[in-house]
Every structure is written in structure tokens, then in C-alpha cells.
Amino acid sequence: MLHPSAARLSHFLPAGGLFLAGLAAAYVKDLNVFFTSLFNVLPTLVLLLGGAYCAVYRRQRELSLMVTVYIAYYLLDTQTDFYRDNGRVREDAAVIFHLTCLLLPVMYSLYAAWEERTHLAQDIVARLAVLLVVGSVALGLEQSYPLQVQNWLADIRWPALHGAWMSLIQLSYLMFLIGFGVLIWQYLAKPRPLHAAQLVGLLALFWALPKTFILPFTLNIMCSQVMLMIAAGVAHEAYQMAFRDELTGLPGRRALNERMQRLGRNYVLAMTDVDHFKKFNDTHGHDVGDQVLRLVASKLSKITNGGGKAYRYGGEEFAIVFAGKAIEECLPHLEVIRETIAKYEIQLRNKENRPQDDQQGRQRRGASAASSVSVTISIGVAERQPEHRTPEEVLKAADQALYAAKGAGRNCVMAHGQTSRRGAVRTTEAAS
Incomplete structure (x- = not known):
């Protein structure tokens, strides 16, 4: 049952602010050495700090979301580093990029909608098992049939829906569309700051992926911002639990x-x-x-x-x-x-x-x-x-x-x- 009346603009403010800050930083062209070095280590630093924060409070769903975003960042960052150093893309850049654009919204939406319902250890094992299975199948296909996988992913299945503005494969847009539908439904059913942060995070990833090879450090900045959104959502909910009464919605x-x-x-x-x-x-x-x-x-x-x-x-x-x-x-x-x-x-x-x-x-x-x-x-x-x-x-x-x-x-x-x-x-x- 949906509860749109419980939706609040305040749920979106922390994540929305981080998204806008990421947009502003991504469009800065001339960066000094300090910011260049910072953006290189920022995703890893955010994962370590935010991941530790989620682990301490046993928020395995948010931890799995951060790990998923970081894996996507790592796969694409190796490609952008090679591109910046050599002025050309690697031979496997296309298939890696297409696979990441396809699987990232799938795994992100899955983990975002997957609430903690079982024993802590069992829940973590189940999430890791899904990640390992999906990652192993994708890696095996990419290593064994790179050309066939690339052609299958890049195939234009619905010409009537294809536009010149599309920078990603059609299947990726479909997965993002399904992901947005799932997360919007989740937020309307249970309006929470964390669900709002997950929705804005998916939007940030959708914006960042086409800019991966166009704007320098876009990937580093936006993936860091998405992980920060998730951590901020956890902190926002912790604040509400401490300062707001759950039954009445009034401050406590x-x-x-x-x-x-x-x-x-x-x-x-x-x-x-x-x-x-x-x-x-x-x-x-x-x-x-x-x-x-x-x-x-x-x-x-x-x-x-x-x-x-x-x-x-x-x-x-x-x-x-x-x-x-x-x-x-x-x-x-x-x-x-x-x-x-x-x-x-x-x-x-x-x-x-x-x-x-x-x-x-x-x-x-x-x-x-x-x-x-x-x-x-x-x-x-x-x-x-x-x-x-x-x-x-x-x-x-x-x-x-x-x-x-x-x-x-x-x-x-x-x-x-x-x-x-x-x-x-x-x-x-x-x-x-």
C-alpha cells in the first residue's frame, strides 16, 4: 500500500545537495594537484569510512550498495586511467563499459530493494553469493566470448525507441527505467530518508555513466557522492530514530x-x-x-x-x-x-x-x-x-x-x- 502523504522534501535534501555538489565538481576543468590527488583516492576513502560506519551499525544493505558502486567504479576507473595515459581506449573497454552499464543498475536496484530480514551472517552471505555469481558469470562471458557479448549488448533491439542522444546501450536504459520504477515504488510505500537517498543515488549513476570518458574525474566524484548519499541516509535515519517519534511523526x-x-x-x-x-x-x-x-x-x-x-x-x-x-x-x-x-x-x-x-x-x-x-x-x-x-x-x-x-x-x-x-x-x- 502506498503512502504518498508521508513523503517529505526533507528526505531528499542531503542526497540532493550531494548530487548538486558532485555536478558542480565534475564540470570544473582546471584542477590543481591537490584536488587531482584527492579525487583519485576519494572513492576508496569513502568506501572505507562509510563501509565501516554501516558495518558497525549492521546495515548490510547499505554496505552491499557501497561495495556494488565501488566495484563499478574500479572497473571503469582502470579504463579511464589507460585512456588518460595512452590517449586511446583498451581493447576490452567497450565490453567492460557495456557490461558495467547493464549490471550496475540491476545490482544497485536489487540491493536497494533487498531489506534486511534474516540473521545478520546469513544476510551478508546471501548478498555476497549473489554478487559473486553475477560477477563470475559476467567475467566468464567477457573472457570467453568478448566479441559476441559486445555485439549482443550493443545491438539496437528497438529502433523506434533509439535516439541520437543515447550514450548507453538500449538494455542499460531499460534496466535503469526498471530500477527507477522499483525505487520510486519503494519510497512511496515506505517514505524514508534512506529510500530517498537510494533513488537520488541511482539518478547520479545514470547521469555519470555517459560522462565517464568525457569529463575527467566524473566517475571518481559521482561514485564517491553516491556512497556518501547512502551513508548520509543512514545518519539521517539514525537522527530521526533518536529525535522523532515513530508512531506520531512528531519530534520526540x-x-x-x-x-x-x-x-x-x-x-x-x-x-x-x-x-x-x-x-x-x-x-x-x-x-x-x-x-x-x-x-x-x-x-x-x-x-x-x-x-x-x-x-x-x-x-x-x-x-x-x-x-x-x-x-x-x-x-x-x-x-x-x-x-x-x-x-x-x-x-x-x-x-x-x-x-x-x-x-x-x-x-x-x-x-x-x-x-x-x-x-x-x-x-x-x-x-x-x-x-x-x-x-x-x-x-x-x-x-x-x-x-x-x-x-x-x-x-x-x-x-x-x-x-x-x-x-x-x-x-x-x-x-x-
Whole structure:
């Protein structure tokens, strides 16, 4: 099932930046000795560092991708070195180049789509076995029947689709097209920074291969960039695991702690809690409980319209930070969020009967349903005062206001020091 709504431009930013930097470096004509020497060792250096990084964190898929890219770089780099030194290509240059252009997108797409699902040692052995089998067959054919293999690869099978702009064999374009289809589908099904990096990496290889003998050091630069994209994708995901809550998509508690250290002198903090969540969870099950948390998180994320930012604090609790705001500015926005959640009805349905898309879900919510539940939240708010020495003290004051909101009947917003509750949509609490 595809999830295009979860796609983010931020997933592509690290890999896209590396791709653009590689393009700029590849078109530099006059390089001094330092950069020439650097580009010669850069792919090996990136493989050693990035490969060690992936190995330490047991990311065998990314490690196999780097090895695949490096092998392609090594095979073509020997050809470009001979060309630069002698002013002519080697006798086996054509068949090596065509084989690399054919097998690189195949192996790259295969390893990119091959997720780690088995025991670590078994997974590594399986990946190495595929690489050795494919490499051995290709090497055997190239050594035994070089002319026949070259003619078979270079044959124009679809004249109607052939264009003068094509610098690669037709089969290579077909393999790249299939690879792009697989990786686009993978990203839309599971939008992740790593999947975005793999897609941009394939695009970089597609651009670089035709320029192998045209632009100097294009191969060195772009293969290094692709391996860096993969390593950056792993680092990006590691950051998200540490700083972003997987269930709700909101920044997590660690991100909140970092943000609180960078607040100025004027700010407002709010603590939010789902009313009677434990009872709700025990009654309707953890799947519905997770659905409730995602609903509350999605509504709280819209607090950005009021200058705030929501965080998953833990369990059913959420925190909201308003930097540079006064409490009078924040309360109306918090009331809107509270009211929106209280009015929203969650339709309970079997997993087999879930809607296929958001539009179908809205249509079902508009129709009469056999079973539905509603949920409410309580909010406590505190503004930074002169007696507050740290943001943690303000957060503690907001937490005290949250307890006051619970004691005042729930489904309301209470400011620190406030004695009476603000208006609520209804007094029923998470009733089905």
C-alpha cells in the first residue's frame, strides 16, 4: 500500500545537495594537484569510512550498495586511467563499459530493494553469493566470448525507441527505467530518508555513466557522492530514530530537551494529556489507542499556525513550545486545537475494512457508522516568569496546570495559577 502523504522534501535534501555538489565538481576543468590527488583516492576513502560506519551499525544493505558502486567504479576507473595515459581506449573497454552499464543498475536496484530480514551472517552471505555469481558469470562471458557479448549488448533491439542522444546501450536504459520504477515504488510505500537517498543515488549513476570518458574525474566524484548519499541516509535515519517519534511523526522528547536549551527570555510551554487514555486503551485495544495518539498528534502539529511546535513527551502526553510568545497569544490557538479534537469522531472498523485512501475515509466518516468514539484532551499552560531560572521549571509549572485541568473536569485549557476552567465543548470524556 502506498503512502504518498508521508513523503517529505526533507528526505531528499542531503542526497540532493550531494548530487548538486558532485555536478558542480565534475564540470570544473582546471584542477590543481591537490584536488587531482584527492579525487583519485576519494572513492576508496569513502568506501572505507562509510563501509565501516554501516558495518558497525549492521546495515548490510547499505554496505552491499557501497561495495556494488565501488566495484563499478574500479572497473571503469582502470579504463579511464589507460585512456588518460595512452590517449586511446583498451581493447576490452567497450565490453567492460557495456557490461558495467547493464549490471550496475540491476545490482544497485536489487540491493536497494533487498531489506534486511534474516540473521545478520546469513544476510551478508546471501548478498555476497549473489554478487559473486553475477560477477563470475559476467567475467566468464567477457573472457570467453568478448566479441559476441559486445555485439549482443550493443545491438539496437528497438529502433523506434533509439535516439541520437543515447550514450548507453538500449538494455542499460531499460534496466535503469526498471530500477527507477522499483525505487520510486519503494519510497512511496515506505517514505524514508534512506529510500530517498537510494533513488537520488541511482539518478547520479545514470547521469555519470555517459560522462565517464568525457569529463575527467566524473566517475571518481559521482561514485564517491553516491556512497556518501547512502551513508548520509543512514545518519539521517539514525537522527530521526533518536529525535522523532515513530508512531506520531512528531519530534520526540530528546528534540524537546534540545529545543528548550535554545529558548530566549520570552516563551510559553504547554503540556497536553489525552483524557482517560488508559481506560480507553484497555476498552478498545492498542490499535485504536495508537490511532488516537496519531489523531491528537496530527491536530497538535497544526499549532504551527499559532507559532507553536508540538512534541511527543511520552505515553499520551505531548508538549508544545511557543517561542517569543505571551500566554494571551497562545491560549486562543490551544482552545481551537482542544475543540477540534473534542468534536472529531473516530470510526471503529475492522482492519480488513479500512479505507484505501483519505478521501474514502472522509466519506465513511460522513456517513452513519456502527461504532465510533470521541476523545478529549486537557491542556496546561505556563509562561516564563522572572522567578523561573530554567525552561524545566516552566515545563513543571505547565505540568502543574495540566493537573489542575484534570481536576477541573478535563477537556479544558488551564493556565498556571488559574483557578477556574475555561470553556469546554462538552463534559463527556472519551465516551463511545
